[in-house]
Amino acid sequence: MMTDLWINLPVKNLAQSKEFFTQLGFTFNQQQGNTDHSACLLIGQKNVVVMLFDEPTFKGFTNSNIASADKGNEVLLSLGVESKEEVDELAKKAIAAGGSSNHKPKEMQGWMYGCVFTDLDGHKWNVLYLDKSKMPN
Template sequence: MAKELWLSLPVKDLAKSRQFFAELGFSFHPRHEGSDAMAGLIIGDKQVMVMLVPETTFKQFTSHDIADTERGSEVLISFDAESKEEVDELLAKVDRAGGTIYGKPSDQGWMYGAGFSDLDGHRWNVLYMDESQMPKG
């Protein structure tokens, strides 16, 4: 059975995408350090890897057209934050790094989150959840 999971996202400019996510505070897997072919963005304690892959290479992998992120979403990648403040801090970093905030922070009592798009229009969700306050049912 599978031991690891990799998600692959096509990017127009690998160097700019690396810089964008580094400015947000993400780290990269050393396996692809200095590579022009791809970058392994590390997400969370379980170290799920999101592969940033140049569009031409992505097309070779999939033998398929790339989704137009101006017109639709192919995936929503969500990750957690430690606090509401961390959500807000990340959004400030997204704004400074050139990303787009498409969903302003929303507070549902037990969950606080927001959505942003990276430089290539891929949509991301950052959520703080207080599971002790989560509705039962």
């Protein structure tokens, strides 16, 4: 039986990536997964693990090249927040910390409000507030 899910992302500069996510308000597990080559990013109330690995370490695990994030998207990492204001705030923090976005926060389909930003390594993050009272059945 499967017990956990970890998301693993390659990063060019581990120290810069840790600083980026710290500026966004994320925390790291300081006891596990925290080495010179990796960092254990914790997300949400359930502490979903996103492991950040320097590129040589990531390549060693996958035994393959790393895809170029600036040429397309392989995955969109979505973060649920509790309000539209949190979407706006996280988008602003991402830009201030060195990330980028060409997707301004907006309402979608009448019940979602969100924004996509790109981290320092080109990974796409989708910040969403879901108004469950307006969700279609």
